[in-house]
Amino acid sequence: MLTLRGLTKRYGGKTVVDDLTLEVAPGKVTGFLGPNGAGKSTTMRMVVGLDEPTSGAALIRGTPYAELAHPLRVVGALLDARAAHPRRTAQQHLLAMARSNGISARRVPEVLDAVGLTQVAGKRAGSFSLGMAQRLGIAGALLGDPEVLLLDEPVNGLDPDGVLWVRTLLRSLAAEGRTVFLSSHLMSEMELTADRLVVIGRGRLLADGPTAEVVGAGAGRTVCVRGPQHGGLAALADRLRREGAEVARPAPDELSVSGVPLERVGDLAHEGHVHLYELRAAEASLEEAYMRLTSQSVEYAQEGRTDLEAGV
Numbered sequence: 001m002l003t004l005r006g007l008t009k010r011y012g013g014k015t016v017v018d019d020l021t022l023e024v025a026p027g028k029v030t031g032f033l034g035p036n037g038a039g040k041s042t043t044m045r046m047v048v049g050l051d052e053p054t055s056g057a058a059l060i061r062g063t064p065y066a067e068l069a070h071p072l073r074v075v076g077a078l079l080d081a082r083a084a085h086p087r088r089t090a091q092q093h094l095l096a097m098a099r100s101n102g103i104s105a106r107r108v109p110e111v112l113d114a115v116g117l118t119q120v121a122g123k124r125a126g127s128f129s130l131g132m133a134q135r136l137g138i139a140g141a142l143l144g145d146p147e148v149l150l151l152d153e154p155v156n157g158l159d160p161d162g163v164l165w166v167r168t169l170l171r172s173l174a175a176e177g178r179t180v181f182l183s184s185h186l187m188s189e190m191e192l193t194a195d196r197l198v199v200i201g202r203g204r205l206l207a208d209g210p211t212a213e214v215v216g217a218g219a220g221r222t223v224c225v226r227g228p229q230h231g232g233l234a235a236l237a238d239r240l241r242r243e244g245a246e247v248a249r250p251a252p253d254e255l256s257v258s259g260v261p262l263e264r265v266g267d268l269a270h271e272g273h274v275h276l277y278e279l280r281a282a283e284a285s286l287e288e289a290y291m292r293l294t295s296q297s298v299e300y301a302q303e304g305r306t307d308l309e310a311g312v
């Protein structure tokens with residue numbers, strides 16, 4: 001169990017983590033989402049004592065990281081895949097970590113095997129590709145057989161096989177009762193991997209709940225309408241706009257309608273003798289939910305993002 005209580009970090013006059021209070025439960029994979037600069041890494045760094053909170057606390061089983069006798073046996077973290085000394089071999093790197101935390105050297109070949117790096121155990125970490133470095137970082141996180149795992153973008157740099165492997169690994173670690181907390185910008189992957197989601201923007205909590213709930217929040221607002229190109233869709237779009245709907249035409253035979261319930265769209269189509277092939281609520285996706293949740297919290301936005309928010 002990982003608990004954040006009013007966790008706050010300020011750099012100069014800027015609050016980068018703002019009064020975060022939440023619990024990351026054992027037995028589940030919890031995804032940590034937020035735009036660039038939202039404060040995810042800073043939050044994780046505070047959990048493992050690499051940054052000092054300005055106020056509030058991060059507790060593992062009720063204890064601050066700094067007070068854990070053998071922290072690696074309680075919390076395993078992958079925060080920076082390139083953190084290993086480049087001149088040390090994978091094996092040396094893990095042995096050094098094991099020694100400094102009272103972990104048996106026998107764990108080293110076990111975790112190397114678990115992450116698929118046995119063949120390159122004698123190679124220097126500095127020669128590793130990003131994907132290999134991520135695997136070594138995951139091996140380090142697993143070394144102490146910890147009950148809490150913190151992983152900052154663990155699939156960054158991994159090929160599709162590697163991404164699938166991480167997903168399977170994290171799900172099985174959670175199934176063993178561990179607390180798994182990971183950040184990623186890959187929405188589709190997060191949707192597949194995480195049981196729960198925590199979303200932050202500009203350091204503040206925007207959502208915290210089961211993945212299906214976060215994805216479903218605000219879903220069903222968009223209605224997809226499909227019909228023959230010259231079957232009256234344009235007239236239906238005008239009629240819907242007069243009702244206050246926002247209407248986009250993503251394809252000549254398609255309308256995307258928001259602001260009017262599906263039933264009303266059907267009634268108006270019927271009244272206007274508009275020929276329809278399809279009328280359905282748009283499927284909820286995490287990407288859409290995320291865009292909606294974070295629309296006011298993006299610090300480094302480009303113009304395209306503004307268009308997306310406006311639904312153009």
Ligand SMILES: Nc1ncnc2c1ncn2[C@@H]1O[C@H](COP(=O)(O)OP(=O)(O)OP(=O)(O)O)[C@@H](O)[C@H]1O
Pocket residue numbers: 011016034035036037038039040041042043
């Ligand atoms: N040591 C520091 N000194 C000053 N500002 C910092 C420091 N570390 C982080 N920040 C600032 O804190 C904010 C949050 O950064 P953080 O790396 O935690 O965000 P993030 O959500 O992990 O972003 P990304 O998705 O890009 O990795 C950023 O504006 C960053 O510039």
